[in-house]
Amino acid sequence: MAATKPTKILSVKDQIAEQLRSDIISGEMPPQTKLNEKELAERFGLSRGPIRDVILQLTKEGLLISRNNCGASVNSVLDPKLQKLMIKLRRSIEEYAVTELNGNLTEQNIADLEDILTALQDALEREDYTEVTKIDISFHQYLIYQAGGEELVNIWYPYVMRMRLNYKRITSSSECVNEHRAILEALKAQDSATAIKAIKHNIK
Amino acid sequence: MAATKPTKILSVKDQIAEQLRSDIISGEMPPQTKLNEKELAERFGLSRGPIRDVILQLTKEGLLISRNNCGASVNSVLDPKLQKLMIKLRRSIEEYAVTELNGNLTEQNIADLEDILTALQDALEREDYTEVTKIDISFHQYLIYQAGGEELVNIWYPYVMRMRLNYKRITSSSECVNEHRAILEALKAQDSATAIKAIKHNIK
DNA sequence: GAATGGTCTATTGTCAACACATTACAATAG
DNA sequence: CTATTGTAATGTGTTGACAATAGACCATTC
Numbered sequence: 001m002a003a004t005k006p007t008k009i010l011s012v013k014d015q016i017a018e019q020l021r022s023d024i025i026s027g028e029m030p031p032q033t034k035l036n037e038k039e040l041a042e043r044f045g046l047s048r049g050p051i052r053d054v055i056l057q058l059t060k061e062g063l064l065i066s067r068n069n070c071g072a073s074v075n076s077v078l079d080p081k082l083q084k085l086m087i088k089l090r091r092s093i094e095e096y097a098v099t100e101l102n103g104n105l106t107e108q109n110i111a112d113l114e115d116i117l118t119a120l121q122d123a124l125e126r127e128d129y130t131e132v133t134k135i136d137i138s139f140h141q142y143l144i145y146q147a148g149g150e151e152l153v154n155i156w157y158p159y160v161m162r163m164r165l166n167y168k169r170i171t172s173s174s175e176c177v178n179e180h181r182a183i184l185e186a187l188k189a190q191d192s193a194t195a196i197k198a199i200k201h202n203i204k
Numbered sequence: 205m206a207a208t209k210p211t212k213i214l215s216v217k218d219q220i221a222e223q224l225r226s227d228i229i230s231g232e233m234p235p236q237t238k239l240n241e242k243e244l245a246e247r248f249g250l251s252r253g254p255i256r257d258v259i260l261q262l263t264k265e266g267l268l269i270s271r272n273n274c275g276a277s278v279n280s281v282l283d284p285k286l287q288k289l290m291i292k293l294r295r296s297i298e299e300y301a302v303t304e305l306n307g308n309l310t311e312q313n314i315a316d317l318e319d320i321l322t323a324l325q326d327a328l329e330r331e332d333y334t335e336v337t338k339i340d341i342s343f344h345q346y347l348i349y350q351a352g353g354e355e356l357v358n359i360w361y362p363y364v365m366r367m368r369l370n371y372k373r374i375t376s377s378s379e380c381v382n383e384h385r386a387i388l389e390a391l392k393a394q395d396s397a398t399a400i401k402a403i404k405h406n407i408k
Numbered sequence: 409g410a411a412t413g414g415t416c417t418a419t420t421g422t423c424a425a426c427a428c429a430t431t432a433c434a435a436t437a438g
Numbered sequence: 439c440t441a442t443t444g445t446a447a448t449g450t451g452t453t454g455a456c457a458a459t460a461g462a463c464c465a466t467t468c
Contacts, residue, residue, distance in 0.1 A: 011272050012451085037420070047453045048420090049253075053260055060264040062358060068215050069420055069459050075355075082352055085300050086359075089293055096289050148286055151279075154266060155290075158359055216421085241450070251423045252450090273429050273450055 026130045031076040090159040097147035102192040235280040294363040301351035306396040
């Protein structure tokens with residue numbers, strides 16, 4: 001058996017969801033934009049069925065808002081008070097993940113995380129900020145998944161999406177890589193307290 | 205305009221979701237039970253389309269678990285550590301709600317909540333514990349909705365569902381009503397600290 | 409001129425049939 | 439007898455057509 005890196009297979013719906021999320025987060029589809037099922041179906045070369053599924057999913061994630069018989073539109077930014085609450089909740093989850101993972105990361109895990117950081121640096125240098133955002137998220141997602149599996153990812157994801165929607169501006173700079181590296185280094189050193197501090201500092 | 209109580213209109217999908225949630229929480233569909241789309245469609249007298257939507261929704265809520273091309277089944281109970289995390293998160297949300305609502309409840313709100321408590325007492329006396337659970341949830345949901353709207357309900361709901369799934373046993377007794385009454389009384393008295401204590405005591 | 413009521417169109421909700429993937433089981437080779 | 443490959447049956451993913459609804463537009467009335 002060759003030890004080729006397993007290429008990830010994404011379902012059709014996941015790919016569409018991914019694309020739409022990018023469009024929303026990048027600002028290409030600003031809040032209030034209406035989503036037309038037929039249009040989207042044509043754009044992706046599918047029928048309306050799968051599109052509807054994706055819309056339902058993104059609605060549950062909080063990116064879209066749907067009303068019966070009236071279609072879906074891109075959700076608006078959160079009330080600042082709710083925004084603060086969401087940050088608190090997301091921090092709770094990520095603190096949990098870091099605590100759980102402390103001392104339980106395999107070499108493979110660490111290598112994977114290093115790879116993600118490299119990709120992050122790359123995207124940053126290319127000034128591809130949409131990609132930066134996606135990789136940033138994937139770093140965190142990797143930790144969450146390792147700590148709590150798909151279950152935890154599912155409850156964590158909406159917070160990230162809502163937060164991204166609120167900061168449309170590009171937050172990123174070289175700091176971005178440094179902050180994530182600090183998290184990884186603390187995890188490698190099995191220094192739980194520092195890791196938690198680093199995570200808290202990164203989520204804002 | 206007659207002052208009739210506005211009867212709630214539920215979409216077809218919401219009604220099906222409601223029914224399936226009941227079946228799962230009541231234990232009628234224990235974990236690992238597979239859901240057959242065609243069967244469900246026949247049971248509700250619909251086609252598979254709406255059923256699929258509901259399955260997707262309940263999957264996002266954490267009640268079901270789905271794999272590509274393999275269908276959905278009732279999710280199993282949570283790892284105790286994750287369970288603890290979810291309780292913490294849910295408490296954060298409900299504390300937020302109670303804090304926000306303190307001093308901001310209208311008379312109508314209070315009357316609505318009183319009605320819910322009455323219904324709760326009723327169901328308890330009838331020993332209809334599935335109904336008790338539903339009304340219990342609706343009490344909390346009312347508060348969450350008033351404090352943060354649909355947005356907040358959407359992130360809160362999965363926690364409740366997962367917690368219910370974990371305690372299949374009937375938790376309820378006369379205490380149930382008392383605990384909720386304590387919350388309401390504290391809110392009426394605009395005593396935020398007591399309200400938070402009461403909420404924390406109720407969520408476990 | 410504002411408000412009420414009735415069409416008309418665009419868009420979503422639903423359905424039944426088809427295409428495809430997965431599973432379990434039987435057949436075959438080693 | 440075990441392991442692998444082929445095949446049939448079951449169930450999910452997708453599609454295109456049809457039904458129902460919301461929102462806009464226009465006419466009519468007071």
